[in-house]
Amino acid sequence: MSIHQYNLEDFKKLKKAGEITSQVLDFLEDKIKPGISTNYIDEICVKFLKSKNALSAPLLYKGFPKSICTSVNHVVCHGIPSEKILNDGDIVNIDITSYVDGFHGDSSRMYVAGTPSVKAKKLLDVTYNSLVKAIKILKPGITLGDIGFEIQSYVEQEGFSVVRDFCGHGIGKLFHEEPSILHYGKPNQGMKLKEGMVFTIEPMINAGNYETKVLNDGWTAVTKDKSLSAQFEHTVGITNNGYEVFTLSKKYDKNLH
Numbered sequence: 001m002s003i004h005q006y007n008l009e010d011f012k013k014l015k016k017a018g019e020i021t022s023q024v025l026d027f028l029e030d031k032i033k034p035g036i037s038t039n040y041i042d043e044i045c046v047k048f049l050k051s052k053n054a055l056s057a058p059l060l061y062k063g064f065p066k067s068i069c070t071s072v073n074h075v076v077c078h079g080i081p082s083e084k085i086l087n088d089g090d091i092v093n094i095d096i097t098s099y100v101d102g103f104h105g106d107s108s109r110m111y112v113a114g115t116p117s118v119k120a121k122k123l124l125d126v127t128y129n130s131l132v133k134a135i136k137i138l139k140p141g142i143t144l145g146d147i148g149f150e151i152q153s154y155v156e157q158e159g160f161s162v163v164r165d166f167c168g169h170g171i172g173k174l175f176h177e178e179p180s181i182l183h184y185g186k187p188n189q190g191m192k193l194k195e196g197m198v199f200t201i202e203p204m205i206n207a208g209n210y211e212t213k214v215l216n217d218g219w220t221a222v223t224k225d226k227s228l229s230a231q232f233e234h235t236v237g238i239t240n241n242g243y244e245v246f247t248l249s250k251k252y253d254k255n256l257h
Contacts, residue, residue: 003170003178005196010103011237011244014172014198017105018235018246020052020098025109026251032111034088038070041094042081049098057097057104057175064219069095069108076204076212076221076229077166088114091124093231097175104171106200107247108233119207120228126158127205127230130183132255134201135236138243143192148185151203163204163229165212166221170199171235195240202233 006014024045031044046067049056056067064080071079071093072086079093086092095108110124130151137150152162168181179191183203208227215222223229234253235246245256 003191003194003197004172005194006172006198006237007196010172011246013101013103014105014235014237014246015244017054017098017100017103018107018248019105020049020054020100021096021105021107022247022249023052024048024096024098025094025107026249028094028111029251032086032092032113034086034090034113036113037083037085038072038079038081038092039083041070042066042068045094045096052098052100054098054100057099057106061175069093071095071229071231073228074223074226076163076206076223077231078219078221080217080219086113089116089120090114091116091120091228091230095231095233102173104173104175104235105247106171106175106233106235108202108231109252110230110232122158123160123205123207123228123230126155126160127203128232130155130203130205131201131232131234134203135234135243135245135256138193138236138238139241140193140195140238143188143190144179144181145185145189146187147201148182149187152184155203155205161206161208161210163206163210163212166204168200168202168233170197172198193238195238198235198237200233200235202231204229204231
């Protein structure tokens, strides 16, 4: 399996794409409220990307019909924006990948329309914390299993489960590259990280069982037991002594600076 290793020039371009993605996600912070449709979210994201001379990578990727993914409540990932209206207490993952100057920036964040339930709030906190914990151990020489173990051991201790059917992925000039980044695993197992590797970490965490199924539209993945699901995602690059988060939000990611 050949893993692309990107150089410092590439890292600058990855950062530019990543910054635009994080700006869109920041822009949405005060826009997600009860009464709006997920189509409306898609529309305002498209306008924002256009204003930055960026394209949406998901649009028509393998036939995906929209520019972003909006995954509400028990939707795990790849939810398709529609006329569906958000209600008070709904949680929604918004997944955006900008394509700028030949490079991708892929990130997703959870939002709440109105006020979340106590359980939903805890699920969001644990999911985000699991991503931060995984990022903070990144450096050359650790293994992919170490990343999965960091997420799984913390999440399960908090009473939630880690989705097995979907994972993070290499990214850069292509939207999806090798390697696959599993969000569960055992320490010291799997490939070792090397300087120049670029990938997403995007844990999908369920309040109930980890099992999922894909609906008839061929995209929308939901929890089998209809329990709530949450996800956060960043695009990261491995440096000579640690990592760089290309999709970092100065506003949101206070504990990753």
